[in-house]
Amino acid sequence: MSELTTDQIADEMFNLVKEYAGKKRFKASDLTKEIIAKHGDSVNKKDCKAALRVLMDSGRCVYGYAGGSFISLPGEEGAAKQ
Amino acid sequence: MADHKLRETPLLDELKKGPWPSFVSDMKKMAERKPMVNDLLGQLELSYKEKKGHWKHGGLVGVMGYGGGIIGRYSDAAKEFPACAHFHTVRVNQPSGWFYTSAALRELCDIWDRHGSGMTNMHGSTGDCVFLGTTTDELEPIFAELTEKDWDLGGSGSDVRTPSCCNGMARCEYACYDTMDACYNITMEYQDELHRPAFPYKWKFKFSGCPNDCVASIARSDLSVIGTWRDEIRIDQAAVKEYADSGMEIRANVIRKCPTSCMSYDGKEITIDNKNCNRCMHCINVMPKALRPGTDTGATILIGGKAPIIEGALLATVLVPFIKMNKDDDYQEFKDLMERIWDFWDEHGVNRERIGECIERVGLGNFLEAIEVDPLPEHVHHPRTNPYIFYEEYFEEVDDAEAQKA
Numbered sequence: 001m002s003e004l005t006t007d008q009i010a011d012e013m014f015n016l017v018k019e020y021a022g023k024k025r026f027k028a029s030d031l032t033k034e035i036i037a038k039h040g041d042s043v044n045k046k047d048c049k050a051a052l053r054v055l056m057d058s059g060r061c062v063y064g065y066a067g068g069s070f071i072s073l074p075g076e077e078g079a080a081k082q
Numbered sequence: 083m084a085d086h087k088l089r090e091t092p093l094l095d096e097l098k099k100g101p102w103p104s105f106v107s108d109m110k111k112m113a114e115r116k117p118m119v120n121d122l123l124g125q126l127e128l129s130y131k132e133k134k135g136h137w138k139h140g141g142l143v144g145v146m147g148y149g150g151g152i153i154g155r156y157s158d159a160a161k162e163f164p165a166c167a168h169f170h171t172v173r174v175n176q177p178s179g180w181f182y183t184s185a186a187l188r189e190l191c192d193i194w195d196r197h198g199s200g201m202t203n204m205h206g207s208t209g210d211c212v213f214l215g216t217t218t219d220e221l222e223p224i225f226a227e228l229t230e231k232d233w234d235l236g237g238s239g240s241d242v243r244t245p246s247c248c249n250g251m252a253r254c255e256y257a258c259y260d261t262m263d264a265c266y267n268i269t270m271e272y273q274d275e276l277h278r279p280a281f282p283y284k285w286k287f288k289f290s291g292c293p294n295d296c297v298a299s300i301a302r303s304d305l306s307v308i309g310t311w312r313d314e315i316r317i318d319q320a321a322v323k324e325y326a327d328s329g330m331e332i333r334a335n336v337i338r339k340c341p342t343s344c345m346s347y348d349g350k351e352i353t354i355d356n357k358n359c360n361r362c363m364h365c366i367n368v369m370p371k372a373l374r375p376g377t378d379t380g381a382t383i384l385i386g387g388k389a390p391i392i393e394g395a396l397l398a399t400v401l402v403p404f405i406k407m408n409k410d411d412d413y414q415e416f417k418d419l420m421e422r423i424w425d426f427w428d429e430h431g432v433n434r435e436r437i438g439e440c441i442e443r444v445g446l447g448n449f450l451e452a453i454e455v456d457p458l459p460e461h462v463h464h465p466r467t468n469p470y471i472f473y474e475e476y477f478e479e480v481d482d483a484e485a486q487k488a
Contacts, residue, residue, distance in 0.1 A: 063149030069239035069279030
């Protein structure tokens with residue numbers, strides 16, 4: 001049983017994306033690894049997968065593409081403004 | 083009659099000449115009522131003139147919650163061609179085996195006509211029905227209309243790409259498992275992986291019913307499932323005689339073309355040394371009434387095929403020589419294997435690295451060990467080229483230690 005709720009994990013993921021906005025592009029697996037590294041055995045990949053879904057469905061983050069897919073804050077349509 | 087001025091395209095018009103259908107003719111017809119297509123023709127003409135492309139690719143475009151299915155395209159000549167400033171592609175998950183009713187096709191075309199350029203690609207190389215060209219504002223309305231009619235978007239980016247299959251048992255007597263059912267089942271099972279990119283790079287499944295591999299899964303997919311059998315090729319000797327009587331040169335066209343020389347013909351009957359058959363399908367294709375695949379059927383799973391994008395092209399290699407593609411247990415053996423492979427790839431794959439490249443980097447032996455698959459002779463890709471054999475000493479040390487304990 002996870003000690004963190006799905007919403008809490010989603011919030012932590014969102015904070016990571018926000019903190020590193022413009023500096024680092026997180027893939028879904030990067031966020032999962034960060035959360036597991038921070039909380040150890042109290043979270044697992046399945047919890048993180050559910051949290052990612054909550055995060056993306058909330059609209060706080062969006063998927064972007066630049067060679068590979070990454071998770072980002074909603075903003076300008078990348079290539080549209082270049 | 084168009085209510086906008088049609089672009090002049092002397093270079094593109096050259097492509098209308100000749101006996102073959104031309105995409106330019108089709109686009110010109112569409113350009114009369116779609117300014118987006120008119121400007122697209124203008125931009126393409128400019129590209130032909132300047133010998134350079136004018137598309138920008140990528141960005142944050144998509145529909146809420148999904149990371150796949152929409153491919154952002156923007157023109158870098160938007161001032162000159164404003165109607166195609168946005169020209170996003172929408173991938174729609176095709177039905178297994180690409181079977182549509184005409185009503186379904188009309189439904190798709192009507193949706194696309196209302197919200198996009200009206201141009202389609204039936205089908206893209208991954209297999210999706212591809213809608214070519216729309217604006218960001220239209221994406222959510224298109225998605226809403228598609229899902230209301232039970233369609234869904236396909237994959238794009240670093241996710242499971244829309245699985246595809248041959249039409250298998252629906253039309254083909256060679257199918258060794260139900261490709262359409264397997265493809266549908268796997269598509270539904272991995273909806274999350276299909277719509278929410280979480281992998282180092284793209285992942286493609288393709289399902290072929292027999293070794294003819296009509297969807298070219300061995301070359302075009304990361305995980306290729308090719309139907310096969312493990313008993314004997316069924317022979318109808320009466321039909322063999324009919325072929326011979328009708329003038330077929332059985333020795334020249336069948337026996338001598340067997341790549342492993344496992345067949346013989348005494349002028350009356352064919353015999354096959356099935357242990358040496360490599361399932362090339364040549365004899366069965368040439369004499370379909372006389373020869374058929376065996377009855378103990380299943381599939382071979384191959385891994386690592388890809389087209390040249392980052393690194394060169396790879397043909398998939400055998401991972402599991404034979405697996406029963408069992409509908410009754412919901413393909414559980416296959417799915418368990420997938421979980422182990424994805425766990426490994428998640429852990430060890432680097433950004434934009436396909437599984438085939440990852441296996442080449444870490445070594446097949448390490449990969450097999452990690453996914454708990456025992457090494458088999460079928461995993462040998464080619465004879466060794468290095469004549470030196472190095473024994474790993476630690477195995478001996480462990481053995482010594484255990485011997486001392488005993």
